[in-house]
Amino acid sequence: MGKADFGIDPEVIARLAGEIKGLVEAGVQIGLVIGGGNIFRGAGLAEAGIDRVTGDHMGMLATVMNALAMQDALERVGVPARVMSSLSIHEVCEDYIRRRAVRHLEKGRVVVLAAGTGNPFFTTDSAASLRAVEIGAELLIKATKVKGVYSADPLKNPDAEFYPRLSYHQALVQNLKVMDATAIVLCRDNKIPLRVMNINEPGALMRLLRGEDIGSLVESGD
Secondary structure, eight states, X not given: OXXXXXXXXXXXXXXXXXXXXHHHHTTOOOEEEOOOTTTOOHHHHHXXXXXXXXXXXXXXXXXXXXXXXXXXXXXXXXXXXXXXXXXXXXXXXXXXXXXHHHHHHHTTOEEEEESTTSSTTXXXXXXHHHHHHHHTOSOEEEEESSSSEESSOTTTOTTOOEESEEEHHHHHHTTXXXXXXXXXXXXXXXXXXXXXXXXXXXXXXXXXXXXXXXXXXXXXXX
């Protein structure tokens, strides 16, 4: 979305594609779970009176639009990419099949995962955690617009405390809004570390890959 009120900012996806290219060239296998809040939010539509299931399906379709834009941006910088959707839209993308997704990753393709879990009432966070578990990811990165995890929204509360390290239990008990509870529990039960970071910080992904302590790390332990 960039600085606009809605839609897709070509400069933003071009920058992200360039950063992802660097990771791919370094040998990292990447699955991207794409949201659709820049176009539609199912929960928001439900609050406006639209049936929740209908609103969630509209939100899933918005993620497909974003995924196609990201695929195009990646291919323009020479990175092979495949969009895989939890909803069947054969004319524009592949169905999500776990074994096929893993095969794409093994071949060096970026897998762009769209349409959430394919079910209403489940967030993109839950879809990200689920797909991370399914493909055997070593790390789940939550891309956000703040530095990491805080005790409150730092954009609204300048005194919010920053947490460079915390446990899944702490995130759940303190309701820190890292991700929704379902997503955190999936990571906890499958021992997948979660890194929360500001995706708008240029070069942060590569610095993270090189071992720099970027953002907040959520993992097992107290």
